Amino acid sequence: MWDRTWAEPARPPVRGSRHLVAASHPAVSAVGYHVLADGGNAVDATLAMAAQCWLSLPGQCGVGGDAFAVAREPDGTVWTVGGSGFGPDGGEPGFYRERGCAAVPLRGALSVAVPGAVAALLAMHARAASRPLERLWAPAIAAAERGVPCTAKTRLDIADHADLLRADPGTARMFLPGGTVPDTGTPLVFPELASTLRTLAADPGDFYTGDLAERAVATLTRAGAPFSGDEWAACETALTGPALSGGYRGLTVHQTPPPTPGWMMLQQAAICDGELHHVPPLGEHAVHWLAAAARHAFADRFARCGADTGAWRQLLEADEVASARAAIAGGRHAMPAGLRPDGDTTATVAVDSEGRAVSFIQSLAFTFGSGVTVPGTGIVLNNRFGRGAYLIRGHPNEARPRRRPLHTLNAWLATDSRDRLRYVGNTPGGDGQVQWNTQVLSHLADHGADPQQAVSAPRFTVYPGSDADALAAEPELRCEDRLGADVLAGLAARGHVVRRLGPWAAGGSALVLAADHERGCLAGGADPRQDGVVLGD
Template sequence: MDPEARPSALSLGGMVSSSHPAASFAGAQVLAAGGNAVDATLAMAALTWLVLPGQCGIGGDAFAVVREPDGRVWTIGGSGFGPDGGTTPFYRDQGLSTIPLYGALGVAVPGAPAALAALHTHGASRGLPELWEPAARIAETGLACSAKTAADVCEALTAIRHDPGLAAVYAPDGGAARVGDRITQPDLARTIRQLAHDPTDFYTGEFAERAVTMLSAAGAPFSGAEWAAAEVAEPETAITGSYAGATIHQTPLPTPGWMVLQQAALCDGSLGSQPWLGAGAIDRMARAARLAFADRLALCGSDNTGWRDVLDPNRIARQRQDLADANEDRLAFSVRGGDTTCTVAVDADGRAVSFIHSLGFTFGATLTVPGTGVVLNNRLGRGAYLIPGHPNEVAPRRKPLNTLNAWIATGAREELLALGSIPGGDGQVQWNMQLLSHLFDHGLDPAAAVAAPRFTVFPGSDAEVIDQPAELRVEDRIDEQTRERLRANGHRVVVQAPYGAGGSAQVICRDDHGVLRGAADPRQEGVAIGVD
């Protein structure tokens, strides 16, 4: 069957979707047992640590948008600081022009445990030990290696072999884990149980001591105080914009949620009358994305107000005119694919959660904390610059910019319309804009929206590749006539495989009859499950 032909899942009760069947099943079980959408999200998060270990983990970052049954929307953000001794001179004195992506120097304090603990505190109805014990048990007894994990292991095999913790799990005999191999992680099982009972241990207890000792010995100038500073995450107000009559609720800084809102403002009203995925629509969205990346590089850090200036209505109006006049000069900023995964959940009461978490690149910094099974992220190397005076220059207690973002869309009466997210580095903000257009301009069913041909402006804003030549990457299901028109408009078109753009979108929509419709991206192994 053609992946585009897969129907959406349907439900009058609740629904979940993720990038792996086991994770979706875990969320569906929680809903079926009376748990809410936050409970289901927490259960799916823990399962994805096991079934998508190259994409996410306890040592990464996590963000969520939550819509309550009464229409109230809130967010949780979990990302941490780099080392207190991490300054531009520190790295420059070692002969570095960028912060390394791998090893101890690329690590930021993981924010995922704090985010998940806060999500639980403010929205769950079940205890963390109950929600995470199934994942701990699977880590202890083992699970079969999936095709995605086997591919991730092959991609990172050289680095995996150099880390004893990763090698013991994914290359025990020197060779890469293969599809169907039984993978057991007893150290990670113990960590999951400890974290469920006491999330603070990760930041101020034995785990924190182990992590800081190991990182310091490897040359990263952590003091330990920056770990304690990341212990608590608190709910924040979502940032909002509008598109095609819907209100789009996005994750705030340090995420690039504002970039989706900027693109939505630049494209609103201009795409619905154009042919779906025609050259005119692709050109408009691609140029809007390049403007957003240019603004991010020039103006926006993780702790300043530049994004508010970018979304100023007068500025948006000027940029819309520039796009209409084709004056945008297609500046080049790099997009990297990244490795991330997301989940969506809606319960019978109408509570909805869009959740996303990541290690950065595949297996993050490819570095484990000994005896814990926890792989650390490489977010500092990916998201902080060694550019003096830049709003995103590395600095103590300044979080690196993040690529993760998630969204929920509501209608004029604050009713739930849709929620979703799509991983993939700097592709995320572009592909989420494409999802919004598919859903709200053209009325696509979720299954058609997540499987639709994807295009990506390359490059975007990752620290080590901000000067790469500009490309417009398109999956080859976008026909040759359209590609020729894009070339005539000045784009350097690079053709990808039919489903080769990357990402693994998850979408749930509620239709006019109250029916939930959901789908998982065919580019990975995910599935949406309805619970009535």
């Protein structure tokens, strides 16, 4: 039985009969809603929301970041877009070791990979948009020029990273006006970024082969990063193709392929399928199985997987899944891989009146990414290469030229046995993403939770995950204390090292939209852990 008290102080699910959007900031949701209300489709809404996110959630994403999406067309076709880039052509492991680095640096020019967000958006626009980018990005450009109120979230991000921001003239100018952390409500104005968005709306390719590309590469090479410029041009075309798919409780779950960890959600779902629907949701048994499945997925990822290998496919085979299930049933836990608790990402979801659905996610990797801006552009560059590439000799994820580092971003949607859209969801949260997405899926499919209940439920996270910079952390199971003392004690008795968190302190900002075919409407939920809003009519 679903315990509704877990969801307090969550909001009731939002229902709409035609179209629905959800994002982690009200202004982002509003932009997407207005596109749909004006006759645009879900891809149009996603493109508009992506640009607004760069202003409303600037610590979490930007032009200099990465992006991924999974989309379903009204005819049932499911497709994906992957926007992530290579590290520098001169980024052989020896380059970093010669400079005394035990790992690729986490900040600064040496941490940057070629951004893929613009390539992803361009591919989405070419595939299914109905309106020009100039029109879709006009609200974001106007907001950049007039100023965007600093939210409590952005103020905290700035305060926590003030030293990083002060070190770069571009970030200092944007986020520390007058040299101080802005108060909540203070307008943050981005005139340089507004000019850049106008350029990109007219010619997105300029980011990879034009003036913007040349300026970005020059900035990085002056700072010592071994970019040639050729790797920048090689990332102009995003990765596109079909989704990865797997089953869970009669649903087909569609995920983004590598370099994302989408297969890890499918692996966890396969391990847990049939094990959870007959036990109390978020009871000791359910949490144990979900946590143990996540631990197996991270151990497998670290031991066997790189972005350009197919080892993950074997992990979804029936014999591998059966082996993992047997290990969990026998009380054996996979060994941890590594931990990186920092990181910031944001997501959007949209469904239009034709039934087209898009789950979209984008990130700078860590909050404010590398901390490096391209002068005069307002573009903050990511630190994905530092976060995602290893310096472990011979590892399939070892730093190499033209090898995309492993990613934390992923996006999912689910269809029913009649191939109808059922759910579209997402969450930011680093290595928590594949875990929380699986938890939300279980709440929906195993226990009949509505979208708001599913995203508001108590959350738990296995640490460490598999980020590059801390691969020997002690294992923990971090649990929001709303799970209850009895459940936490039971998990400890099963061998988990339990760390209690505050009732809403696990992180993330989960979003889910659901198609209710019996009632003929859409329902949506937005995580109360951030400022998410669902809008529709």
